[in-house]
Amino acid sequence: MKFPRIVLALFMVSVLSTSYKPQKNDYPVYNGNDLGVNWSPEQTVFKIWAPTAAAVKLRLYAAGDGGKPLQTINLSRAKDGVWETTVKENLKNQYYTFQASINGRWLKERPDIYAKAVGVNGQRGMVADLASTNPKGWALDKKPGQKNFTDIMIYELHVRDLSMDPNSGITHKGKFLGLAETKTKSPDGTSTGLDHIKSLGVTHIHLLPSFDYNSVDETKPEANQYNWGYDPLNYNVPEGSYSTDAFDGNVRIREFKKMVQTLHANGLRVILDVVYNHTSDTASNFNQFVPGYFYRHTEKGAYSNATACGNETASEKAMMRKYMIESVVYWAKEYHLDGFRFDLMGVHDIETMNDISAALHKIDPTIFIYGEGWTAGNSPLPEDLRAVKKNAYKLDKIAVFNDDMRDGIKGGWSDVKSKGFVSGAQDAAESVKFGIVGSVKHPQVDYSKVNYSKAPWAAEPYQTINYVSCHDDNTLWDRLKISNPDASEKDLIKMDKLANTIVFTSQGVAFMHAGAEMLRTKKGIPNSYNSPDAINELDWSRKSKYKDVFNYYKTLIALRKHHPAFRMPSAKMIREHLKFMETADPDMIAYQISGNANGDTWKNILVIFNGSLSDGRINIPEGRWRLVIDGKTINEKSMKAIGGGQITVPATSAWLLYEL
The missing domain is CATH 2.60.40.10 (Immunoglobulins)
Structure with a gap:
């Protein structure tokens, strides 16, 4: 079915209803845990x-x-x-x-x-x-280590996309088990699937909705139906079309567990995308047993629609709150999951989200929780009670997507032809700086010039998810092509590298869209939620075609892992160690991280982003500096050393240096 929520996924309207009246709620509450x-x-x-x-x-x-x-x-x-x-x-x-x-x-x-x-x-x-x-050895399943939330690097993936390309070399195409296969290769001999992700170096795989959803007929696997899965049916069950046998209820459970177990064994944690903010329709299971209770309604009694799906759930009601908490706890315990991404988290109330955080972190304090800090329309729940981005500081150990930085880097979401910092926009630098400091308070950020947020909203840097692209809207590569129609492929690659270099050297949690490391394209289709595999699948031939880009991403991720200065765990530490430098060009951002920040082996680090289409000049402090990133390649050890004073940074590039 066509799913309007997806079409409007980034319709970031969060309007306060001035006529909100709490709904009558005289239903009995059951406090047992055995429903x-x-x-x-x-x-x-x-x-x-x-x-x-x-x-x-x-x-x-x-x-x-x-x-x-x-x-x-x-x-x-x-x-x-x-x-x-x-x-x-x-x-x-x-x-x-x-x-x-x-x-x-x-x-x-x-x-x-x-x-x-x-x-x-x-x-x-x-x-x-x-x-x-339980698969063999399930009781011995061990999560990969994790020290701080800011060490997390997320790879957002749709289960089916990974394996459906005929050149993937993966046997279980479109299945949970496809993600559990190792030693898979494309016809040209390059690694694919799990081995590819492992070699890339990310720490977490974020799976798009993989619970049982409504829009794919599991009786017709040969039909090759596709959907992102944001139309929930049974929240506590894995999706049947991703299993090898949708008719046997045991199989999907066993294969999901096998996938998690294999990912853990290969050093990857697993995050599930959850969609408690709406049901696929109002003929849901909720409404077959307590009609109307689990939803919000307008004053006239109609279903309210902050999700753009025809309904929104009422997380503030006791039995809905109880359901959400028990559901994520079940997934965490039964399936050993490591994190949860909340779709349209801004529809949920703050108290419920904090109760969820408390319940999950009682099980495992390293579980990571984050979500979209907006709604897709009006809600009767007052904005000051919602888990929207501006209220992130009220959330306990919960992060929010940073659309301020995203659109600062590549251009605004509402106009795909608009340019961002990486393509020469001269009004985007402050939005990028906002993300560089992890969305926390910093004396050198002019919040009046940040595109959406006029104040810092993260109390600590782990509360911001820095990203430039995800499943919603165009891929980064497609967006850059659309907004820069006259640019050569060489120049577009420079923009692409600069975009994610900013993300992976910024404070906070780094997030990337699967396939960005090989310039993923969806042929210009923006919201491909029900497009065929030919649009959505990862094209593994691009890994060889753009080998230089893949190697750049791989070394960029390794750089972030090797240097804790880019992963500072507190706002206080960021303010102490990260200082922006003066630049004469509005398309240039430069900053220094000093004093062996967060225990880094590099005492002083210089980061310079030139978003201009022309070379730029900047004065750097005196001393001897080793160039690590020159816009084209990354090498932590063997690039040239340069002295202080005036240097020229090439157009559309990132430079990173450390003091010898």
Whole structure:
């Protein structure tokens, strides 16, 4: 289906409704932690929350689709809106639905919202023995080490994109197991897939939605359907089309775990993109058991629409907040996940997001949480209660995407022909500097000139996600081509290198879009959420074609890893060690990181970005400096040494030097 949320993914409107009135909320609250289906060989306990129901039926089936019920059982009303029943037999691998009678009519047969296993297309739940889905050695699965959040470097990837290219050399194309394959190569002998990502040097893989979503028919794998997955169906279950058998509810669980286990073994942590801000439609499982409760509404009773999807969930309601917390905790524990990216996090309330942070960090303090700090339209929830970017300082150990820096580097999101700092825009430097210091308070940033934020919003640098491109909108390469139609490929590559050099030498958390390291193109398609594989797949021939670009990205990431001066963990440290230098050219930014910042072996570091289309001159401090980045290549040891005084920095390039 065409999904309007994706089309408007960066429609950054966050409007305060002046007529907000809290909705009546007199539903009972269930405080237990056992909703859903709890199996043992002796019995299975079924519990759902349906406080307005007059009756609830449970149906058991032999398969996830088709066939008549094996049993139909009436649930009993319990306390606090819960309905329950216990079946004293071994129901392992049987499928089930619930059906509630509300206001005189029977609603649809659906799995409960807490379902942890489902059949094909997610229309029936499955009674699962989760321990039996663990791959060999799962109990010994060990997360790669992580000291500070600012050490994180994220690679944003769609599961299917990695492997679908015929030249990927990957057997399990479009599957979780495709990401778990090693030693894969393209026909020209270059590494692909997991080995490629590992060699690149990033620390985390951010997977676009990989829970069970609505828009792909899992019964027709041969149809090669595609979607990003921002249309949630069953939040606690892996997506069936990414498994080798969508009909067996165990397979997708086992294969997702195998993927995580393999990524961990190869030094990569795993982040799941979660979409609790809306459901795929209002015929959701939520509405089959408690119609209307889980959503926000306008004063006239219509569904509010801050997501541009026709509905928005109400995170501030007790049972929705409880659901979100229990869902991420389940993913963290059962699947050993290392982080969560919240889609349209600005729709959620601050209290819920902080409760989520507390619950996850109780399990593992290294779990990383971040999200989009905006909405896609009006919401009845007051802005001062929302987890939007301007309120990031109120969030506890939660980061936000830095669109100020993103658009400063490449140009504004709303006009794809507009230029940014890397293509000569003369009004973008302050927005770039805002990102360089990690969006924290710094005396040398003129916030009145930052494109969206007129004040620092990060309390500490780990709260900012610095990036120049992601799945939304055009790839970086396509955007640069569109906004610079007369530029040569050579000049476009210079702009591309400069763009991500800024990102990976800035304070905060570095983030990149999969394939940027080989100049990924989607043939000019901006929001490719339902475009075919031919548009979305990673074209592995580009790795060889643009080998120089790949090697540049690889050494750039290694430079960030080797030098903690680019990963300072506190705002105080940034203010003490990072100072901007005067430049006569508005298209040039220069700064010095001094005093062995954050324990770096380099005492003094100079970073110079020339976004002008002409060479620029700047005076650097006296002394002997070794050139590490010259705009074309990166070499930490063997480039030339130069003296202080006036130097010339080539057009559209980054220079980085350290004092000998």
